[in-house]
Each structure stands twice: as C-alpha cells, then as structure tokens.
C-alpha cells in the first residue's frame with residue numbers, strides 16, 4: 001500500500017472514515033486493505049472499529065444511491081471532500097437507525113469547520129437539515145428499470161445490465177442487493193492439527209463465538225471478535241477464508257501422496273487447504289506470477305505447520321517451459337478474474353471495473369488452462385475456479401477450453417455437501433452471494449482422457 005494511503009487517527013470515527021474514503025477514491029486503494037491496515041496500525045478498539053467499518057463500507061456500498069438522494073439539495077459544485085462528507089453523513093442518517101440524525105449532522109458540521117471553514121460548515125448544515133426536513137426522493141420516479149436498479153443498489157448500469165442479461169431480473173436483483181450486505185466472518189479449520197469441535201473450543205476460550213457451518217464441514221462462522229488476532233490463529237488451528245473459497249480445493253480433493261500443482265497460488269488460501277485435505281502427505285508446487293507474493297504462501301504454510309509445499313515464481317501460461325509434461329496428478333487453476341463475486345468485501349470494485357477488463361481476463365484464463373492441460377497426467381484432474389459471477393467469463397471460458405481441448409472432459413464435481421452438489425450442471429457450479437451468504441464463486445472440473453478415449 002502506498003505511503004499516501006496512511007490514515008491519521010485522532011479518535012474521531014467519522015473523520016477517519018472520511019480520510020479512508022478519500023484515499024480509496026484518490027489512490028484506488030482497496031477498501032478492505034486500507035480499512036484493516038488503519039485499524040491495525042492505530043489499534044482501534046472494538047466499538048469504534050465496528051462503527052468505522054460500517055460507515056466506510058456503507059458509504060462506499062451506497063455511493064450512487066446517496067448521490068441520487070443528495071443531488072436535489074446541492075446547488076452548484078461542491079469540493080470533492082465535501083461531497084464525501086455529505087455522503088457519509090447521509091449514509092448515517094438514512095441507513096443507521098441507531099445514530100440520532102442530529103448527531104450525524106453536528107459531527108459533519110464540526111468536520112467541515114475543521115477541514116474547511118465556517119462557510120462550508122454552514123452549507124453542509126443547510127443541506128443535511130433540508131434533507132432531514134424534506135426527506136429523500138423516491139427511486140420510483142426513475143422509469144428505466146435498469147437505471148432504477150443501478151441507483152437503488154448502487155452498481156454501474158453496465159454491470160446491472162450484464163447481470164440481468166446473464167441471469168434475469170429476479171436473480172440479478174437479489175445478487176445486487178446482497179452485494180450491499182456485510183459478509184459473515186468465516187474460518188477454515190486446519191484439520192491436520194485439530195478437529196472442528198476442538199477449534200470451536202479454542203476460539204470460545206478466547207471469547208469469540210464459533211458455530212459449525214451447515215455447508216462446508218471444515219468451516220466455522222465466527223462472531224464477537226477478530227479471529228485473525230487469536231492464539232488459535234497464531235498457532236495455526238484456523239485460516240481466515242470465505243466459505244465459497246473452500247469449494248475448489250474440496251472439488252479437486254487430491255489424495256495424500258499425490259503430486260499437485262496450484263498454478264495461481266498466492267497468498268496460499270487454497271494451497272494450504274489442499275495440503276490439509278492431503279493430510280500434509282505428498283507434494284504441492286505452488287506457483288504465482290508475482291515472486292513477492294510467494295512469501296505470503298511460505299508464511300501461511302509455516303503458521304499452519306504444513307511442509308509439503310514448494311513455491312516457484314512461474315507465469316502459469318509458460319508452465320510447460322519449466323515443468324515436466326504430464327507430471328501432475330491434480331491441478332488447480334484459481335484464475336485471476338474480474339472479482340464480481342466479492343464486491344461485498346471490496347465495494348470499490350464496482351466503480352473501478354470496466355466492461356472491457358472482462359474481455360482480457362478470458363484470454364489469460366484460457367492460456368492458463370491450456371498450459372495446465374499439458375503438465376497434467378493422463379487421467380489427472382483439473383479444477384478451474386474464479387471468484388466471479390460473470391457467465392461469459394466463467395461458462396464462456398469452460399466452453400472455449402473444452403472446444404480447444406478434445407482430450408479433456410467435464411466431470412461431475414465431487415466431495416461437496418448436497419446443497420452445493422445439487423446446484424451443479426455440466427461439471428460447473430456457480431454460487432451466488434445470495435445463495436448461502438458466502439462469496440460469489442465459480443468452479444468447474446475436468447479429467448484428461450486416457451489413451452483409449
């Protein structure tokens with residue numbers, strides 16, 4: 001993260017939220033990284049942490065909706081920072097019922113005075129108090145249904161149109177609404193060290209509440225605290241991971257003793273999951289394009305007590321130049337993708353992503369799958385996964401891949417809980433954020449046919 005993105009903390013939650021929002025906007029810093037970095041750097045306490053997170057995320061999530069509400073009340077132009085101050089104040093007034101509206105206005109006026117001058121403070125006061133008196137405009141006035149949905153859920157119109165084209169109005173609406181709901185905190189139990197009950201007991205002994213998920217068996221839903229700050233985490237009993245992100249390694253499900261390639265591996269969330277499934281027996285080569293990211297994998301394997309992982313900086317597209325042909329029993333290609341399934345965690349994505357970005361990604365994904373096929377053993381298994389919900393990117397890649405590779409066949413996804421297994425079709429599984437409250441994820445599995453096929 002750049003130095004410019006360091007946020008000052010003087011105990012004022014709204015002011016810090018404003019600084020974070022301005023930095024995200026200016027430096028295209030990732031919301032999740034900047035927020036957690038700020039909380040960690042200043043050791044912000046639980047109550048302030050919760051409010052800071054809620055205001056920062058909420059304001060970003062609803063940016064377009066808030067602008068629609070603010071527009072009739074703003075005359076002329078306002079400074080960039082003032083607009084963000086108005087957005088975050090209106091977010092509290094409109095969405096956070098436990099904050100008295102007048103308190104939100106007073107705080108905004110104080111910040112405007114401190115950061116600007118009395119004139120700006122009076123304008124902020126006037127705008128917010130007019131909104132309190134008159135209320136905000138209804139979105140029912142927007143005739144075009146795509147534009148209305150875009151404003152109501154605060155997503156750009158091209159994205160709304162794309163989701164509607166992909167999945168129809170009903171599913172798209174559910175997904176767009178779910179993108180504004182904060183994610184559940186989940187962890188994966190390191191089954192090479194403890195069982196699920198022991199991990200729960202360990203977290204609860206540290207004051208957190210942990211509940212076994214009814215989807216992935218190694219997943220816990222955690223509340224009342226930060227699992228990343230626990231002894232259980234330091235001692236490698238758990239890994240912070242979204243529940244959907246636990247699907248790909250389960251689908252690949254390598255046996256202990258196998259030789260496995262994780263082609264796009266950093267920071268190692270799935271590499272370590274694969275190692276746990278293999279009971280730390282066999283070997284995993286974890287490669288990534290970016291050498292500096294390999295340290296993150298080493299750090300994770302060390303913490304978890306995993307010693308079957310070797311890392312190497314390799315551009316997956318060129319893997320056959322470095323690795324023996326047909327030498328891996330199982331390969332995971334957790335591909336770089338548009339990330340449209342994780343917008344709840346990184347709301348900035350929805351405003352920065354452009355439609356043309358999606359086209360280039362498919363080319364990279366196909367090149368990675370093509371290379372993986374060459375180093376996969378006959379009868380070996382290949383799993384392709386993304387954290388996106390874009391049909392063209394996911395299904396389009398699978399179809400193009402199968403057309404180009406008659407030696408590969410789509411196979412049923414195994415080792416999944418029934419409710420996930422039932423959702424698959426033609427060797428593909430698309431999970432939406434609204435399905436189970438986990439991230440949007442896509443997984444497909446293939447087998448390399450034997451010589452006689």
Ligand SMILES: C[S@@+](CC[C@H](N)C(=O)[O-])C[C@H]1O[C@@H](n2cnc3c(N)ncnc32)[C@H](O)[C@@H]1O
Pocket residue numbers: 263264265266267268269270271287288289290293314315316317334335336337
């Ligand atoms: C979705 S992330 C992987 C997340 C990882 N599998 C995990 O579970 O922690 C995609 C990764 O692909 C890497 N990447 C991008 N292009 C690549 C390429 N051509 N070859 C290998 N890795 C690549 C990125 O650096 C990034 O770390």
